[in-house]
Amino acid sequence: MAELLQDGSKFDVLIAGAGPAGTVLAYHLAGTGLRVGVIEIRPWEDLWGKPCGDAVAVHHFTNARLPQPPPEVVRQRVEGVYIYSPDRRTRYRVGGEGYIIDRRRLGQYLLGKAVEKGVELYLQHSVIAPIVKEGAVTGLRVVRPDGMVVEAKAQIVVDATGFVRAVARRFPGSLVDDELSPLDTNIAYREVWVYEDREIEEPEIIRIYLDQELAPGGYWWFFPEGAKRVNIGLGVQGGRGLSPKPFFKRLKDLDIVRGRYKVVEAGGAAVPTRRPCNSMVDNGLIVIGDAAYNVNPVHGGGMGYAFYAAYLASQTITSALERGCRSAECLWSLNMEYMTSIGAKQAALDIFRRFLQRLSNDELNYGMEKRLIPEMDVTEVSSRGELKVSVVEKALIMLRGLKRPSLLRQLKTVADYMKRIRQLYLQYPESPSSLDQWVEKVTGLIQEFEAKLSGR
């Protein structure tokens, strides 16, 4: 195993964290002629070992210019998603081709390819802080497996350490200093079961169950991995003093999951569920993946967005280093590219998530039964972040004179604010100097939306 040396030499790029974000960045930078180092606290056997639902759509690989995962890494091909109302009387079938992957093996496959092409990998090394000189990150302070603290220098440092933000968190007052409110998180727990006395029907369809009593401010899931094995878990909204474990206990008693099974994996972790952090770059620093809140705020899926952010980061880094610069201005193209594409969608979904989290089971049952948002438009909302006003109007006409006008009014407000926040992201500032003004507009819009939803 390689050990990081303090020999005065300098990396071009030093990546902290080899989860999906850090690995995909290393994969794309490999072979470019740059000296790239990756620092990861886990051992090789536990690469990408963080608890996860393991579901990822096919298009995320294509968008991030990655090969589709090889067969030995795929546990189950996914052909669609069922979304259930809390009373389970309504079921939406939503399209979406994807995979349930073996995370560790996919991580090893991609990072292995990067290492073959010369990326230097330092496993069981822990990043403790960035080295900051005159407002720019110039390297990392790292603890080696032998306990020795070493300093490694780099032209560009990348924080891909996930939820902990090991680098960004220790750069206060910087452009990437954008703290996560606990309410903008989900605390998730999942187990992997192997049934001994049960065959799962339609293993190619993953299931999402909305239920504010079983998973307050989140949902619970049942993702088959073949006919015998399942990844089952739930998330609850953070900041409400809730822990997912007692809810999971209740979940185990439901008829639809019952059977004799062995638990082969168990664990939990937190997920950010908001728009991206206001800036993903500062002088000498790039932040990607969960560390930059690159996730879908509605379902918390973050692997695909981490892949895409990593791909964009590789483009930004190669272009900046070719020009011999590493300032925030030089790296700003990453913000521009991300914020005006996935970032705009993420922000719209952040609005939608805030609305969904306030709905009662009764409202969810009613809304799904009456198809206030029709099945086909759920895909539209989730894949593009757009809730078409025409859809809401159709619902209004259909339901005129029926109950729950307030729910429909709210839906119209949601569609309006989703559109407005998208517009703001499409006008992301072209340079760091206008960031503060833009952030003020975004936070103002969100506060206004929250006030409207609360009827204030």
Ligand SMILES: Cc1cc2nc3c(=O)[nH]c(=O)nc-3n(C[C@H](O)[C@H](O)[C@H](O)COP(=O)(O)OP(=O)(O)OC[C@H]3O[C@@H](n4cnc5c(N)ncnc54)[C@H](O)[C@@H]3O)c2cc1C
């Ligand atoms: C229970 C659960 C279920 C989920 N289900 C899904 C799903 O089905 N589909 C989906 O797309 N997403 C899902 N997500 C989200 C997904 O797991 C994350 O969005 C994704 O892993 C983010 O990748 P990342 O590389 O940014 O961060 P991480 O996966 O967290 O990787 C960060 C890496 O940095 C390393 N690291 C951390 N600190 C240090 C340090 N100080 N020094 C060195 N290394 C460090 C870690 O060991 C880790 O390897 C789920 C999350 C949870 C918690």
